[in-house]
Amino acid sequence: QVQLQESGPGLVTPSGTLSLTCAVSGGSISSSNWWMWVRQPPGKGLEYIGEVFHNGRTNYNPSLKSRVTMSVDKSKNQFSLNLNSVTAADTAVYYCGRIYCDSDRCHYYFDYWGQGTLVTVSS
Amino acid sequence: QTVVTQEPSFSVSPGGTVTLTCGLTSGSVSTSHSPSWYQQTPGQAPRTLIYNTNTRSSGVPDRFSGSILGNKAALTITGAQADDESDYYCVLYFTSGIYVFGGGTKLTVL
Numbered sequence: 001q002v003q004l005q006e007s008g009p010g011l012v013t014p015s016g017t018l019s020l021t022c023a024v025s026g027g028s029i030s031s032s033n034w035w036m037w038v039r040q041p042p043g044k045g046l047e048y049i050g051e052v053f054h055n056g057r058t059n060y061n062p063s064l065k066s067r068v069t070m071s072v073d074k075s076k077n078q079f080s081l082n083l084n085s086v087t088a089a090d091t092a093v094y095y096c097g098r099i100y101c102d103s104d105r106c107h108y109y110f111d112y113w114g115q116g117t118l119v120t121v122s123s
Numbered sequence: 124q125t126v127v128t129q130e131p132s133f134s135v136s137p138g139g140t141v142t143l144t145c146g147l148t149s150g151s152v153s154t155s156h157s158p159s160w161y162q163q164t165p166g167q168a169p170r171t172l173i174y175n176t177n178t179r180s181s182g183v184p185d186r187f188s189g190s191i192l193g194n195k196a197a198l199t200i201t202g203a204q205a206d207d208e209s210d211y212y213c214v215l216y217f218t219s220g221i222y223v224f225g226g227g228t229k230l231t232v233l
Contacts, residue, residue, distance in 0.1 A: 034220070046161075046169065046212055048222040059220025095168055108157035108216035109174035116168050 002027040004096050004114035012090075012121050018083040022096030022114060029077045030054040034099040036110060037070065037081045039092040047092075051099055052079055086121045093118050125149070127215055129225035135203045135232055143228045144195040145213030151194035156215040158196035160189060163210045163227075172211075173198060200230075208232040 008020035022035070029035065037049040050060035052070040060068045069082040083090060098112040126148040135141035145160075146152060154176050161169035171180040173189035176196065186201045196215070200207055213225040 036222075038224075045227045046163075046224045048214070048224060051220050051222075061221065100174075107175055108222070109159035109171065109214065110161070110169075111171055111174070111180065113168040113171075 002098060002112045004098065004112055006094060006096050006114045006117040008117060008119070010118060010120060012086055012119060013123055014087055014121055016084075016086055016121075018081070018086050018090060018094075018119055018121070020081045020094055020096070020117065020119070021078050022080070023076070023078045024098075025077070027098075029072060029079060030074055032101045032103060034101060034106065035072070035079045036097050036099050038095045038097065038110070039090075040095070040116075041089075041092045046095075049081065049083075049094075088121050091119065091121045125217065125223055127213065127223045127225040129211075129213060129228045131226065132229045132231070135200070135207075135230065137203060137205060137232055139203050140199065140201045141203060141230065142192070143198045143200075143211055143213075143230070144192065145197070145215070145225050146195040147215075152191065152196045152215060154191065156196070156217070158189065158191075159214045160187075160196075160198045161212045161214070162207075163212065169212065203232050205232050 003025045005023045012018045034051045036051040052058045072079045093116040095116045096114045097110045100107045100111040128146045160173040163169045177189040188199045190197050210227045212227045
């Protein structure tokens with residue numbers, strides 16, 4: 001059973017950089033799957049941020065692309081999210097998760113989710 | 124910009140059937156969008172219900188089913204139960220690794 005756990009600062013100052021890590025257990029980050037980040041502002045809906053593959057390939061939501069960087073640390077079996085130039089609008093619960101892909105193809109859905117971590121942008 | 128549409132809210136009686144839909148402001152939803160559906164209760168992470176249009180995720184009761192109805196993806200709950208009261212989100216896949224969430228439907232069971 002794959003488990004994901006987000007970690008990182010719960011408070012970020014405006015114009016700073018939000019940095020989160022997602023630790024993967026019960027499976028290898030170097031598998032055929034992609035790994036994703038989704039966020040949810042308080043009281044609002046879910047927003048896809050982007051995805052990363054173990055070889056460093058990434059795809060980002062066009063609306064966030066200029067501020068987002070995702071990476072993988074194979075030695076620690078974890079992946080990370082950096083979002084720079086943050087404002088109060090970036091305050092949200094951030095979820096990491098897995099996009100299921102088998103040896104043939106990706107199935108384009110999120111099969112495992114972390115529990116989420118609240119990040120507040122405030123001075 | 125692509126916008127994925129869902130009903131903001133819906134109500135169903137216990138034991139009743141409800142169909143939630145997931146559409147596009149421009150164009151039709153098809154199986155090539157690999158529609159998936161997620162259930163979320165307050166304070167919890169989303170739970171995967173349906174993927175690839177109509178495949179139930181492991182452990183999901185068969186009262187949940189997915190389909191394409193006309194030009195939209197649909198999630199049907201047959202025999203609604205009190206604990207189905209949740210927010211439901213659809214996700215559509217577009218090319219180049221882009222996924223778009225619908226705005227979510229708040230389902231009330233009463």
